[in-house]
Amino acid sequence: MSLSATIPPPSRSWRDIRQEVNPRAMSKEGHRRRTMATLKFVAVSALVLAGVAGAAEVYLAWESNPSRVMDPGGSIPLKQVVFSTDGVLDREWLDRTLALPKKASLMSLDLAERERRLLSSGQVQSVVMRRRFADNSLVVAVQERVPVARLMAQVDGQPPRLWLVARDGVVYEGVGYEPVELNRMPWLDGVRLRRSAKFGIEPIAGMERTAQLLQTAQSLVPELFADWHVVSLGRLATDQEITVRSGVIPEIVFDVQGEFPRQLARLDYIVDFLHTRGAPPLQRIDLAVGGQVPVELQEAVPLKPANLPSRTPVSQTRQRRDF
């Protein structure tokens, strides 16, 4: 027998004294603390139990039907789509583009994919989509591009179609615009269209400045602007010029780097001046030269004297006037 085996057990320690106390012997504060501790314990236990029950529920559901777990919101059907736009797109276009299944559920919708579908139309500038659980609806808010010009183009060997050009140069097939509204827009010319993966046609460079010209003309000289048929960007890249062909003036040249209001004011003045003088129709006005404005008339006629600014020498050489 070893020595260790013969050693008697240690004496009773204070730690062996039971620390439980009769609840009746507890003070009021002790009772309060005990109640709080019990409540805390119950709350924590309830949380743990709820967690365990939830996990068990998910496990059982997954075991019986994994797809139910993968699609937990499958039981919430989509009741309606709430659509709002700041433009002309309508509900029909939305339904056609979204192509939602008839029995779609709110949670099963891939909103990113649906957004991509809507944004594939160049007319849509931005989209906000969200699920509204209060009435099980899908809320779609669209911000549209505003067209500033139009053009006819033949894409992929198909017959030529009408395309609209927005301020940011995006070219898209407009949906929902009134023909009258479209007819008021000038045609765009002198641009080279390239294919684009995102929009179908690559955005046109320089449209921002062109849109500024058109907007300024529309507000400052609406009568003249109404006759503008074609806006050509053919010389934009090379000469920094925008050429406008109007019903009364076959060629008006604007300087992109200059101030459009000033150029338009000169144009208005010249047209008005020549009109009051009974001058022949204008052939060409070049507002891109600077201080001088060469004007080309369609036929040579002697002009009556006028009160023109002193810096504008009158010349009749080759049916051309500088203002």
Place this chain on the structure above:
Amino acid sequence: MISKTRLIGAVEIGTSKVTVLVGELMRGRTLNIVGLGSCESHGVIKGGVVDYKEASACTHSAFRAAEEGAGASVDTVYLAQTGAHLEGFYNEASVSVNAADNCVSALDIDTACRLAMAKELPAGRAVVHHIRRPFRLDGRLVPDPEHLVGQRLEVGYWTVHGSEPKIGDHIHVITGFNLRVDELILSSLASGTMVTTPEERQNGVLVLDIGCGTTDYALYHDGVAYQTGVVPVGGDHFTNDLSLGLRLTRLQAEKIKLRYASAVVRTRDKQDKVWLNGDYSVGDRQFSRQSIEQIMAARARELFEVVKGKLGAAFLPDRTPVGVVLTGGAAKMPGMDEAAGKVFGVPGRLGESASWVADELRDPGFSTPLGLLYFGLNSQTERGPSARRSDGILGSLRRILVAP
């Protein structure tokens, strides 16, 4: 796993007042005192609970105040234990080193420690502390004998035990607040740890914690408490003596004690009188200052003689070069250190708390609760090497991580 922050409540249920200190132990290494609750004690006589409801009410009131100050609930309670029921004895054991090469193994140490602690107690007694003295290997003192070579290993324990019902009463006051007592620490050890430095305890020092109803003492040698004890005499007895000697009520005697008492007779002029109230009111009386001092000096001398007698041969002035350190509320009486020095034949001084203690806690009356926090944080007195080694891998890992 050690939690990052723990709130420790240090509780002293004394005869005159109940004090609760709340310490915030951070990462097991840093202790901040964040709450203090103190109130007049009721239902406690000579350190023992005699009225559970009264004692509970004042203790819980102090607890509530301390927790409100700390702004949080206490997690752990360290309780000071005092009372005349506490006794101690020394038991020694020796074993022959088992290995053929005489190299001391952990099993040898464990066996020696268990043998030394195995003394049976009378019925109704419970161990409060097993305080191990240094090991002796073939007669030489060694702090840790493992892997040393020797033939005979000796170890001794100073075992402090007390009445189980009385200890239980103290514990139940705390459990009545819906808390558990995690450490029960002798008051003298707690205050002794606080008012002496490790060097002083290594060299030899006697600590006297003079409370209201009891005086706790702890004699330190070689860095450990060699002997402890409790004498059921405290500040109340000084008051009582004055009350009897001067024929005063206890309240009046307490007032005189606080104002004029001295543990040594300094007044030579017998005509030097002091007034009871000093406001010329009806019943105001004069007393000889010398008489007051004589009564106090006699009681102080008697108290120290009793302690000296209980220490017996364990106390040798030569082995106690640091002297006597006094603490506790009654130690504030002027001349107590001088009186103690005269009786014990060693220098006497009033214990001072460590410099990190806040000013409002530097009163000697707070040395025990402060010591509880400090003792609970640092002391390994009770743990023998065997207990230390039984922590396992997690314990080792914890020591590595926590060690400074």
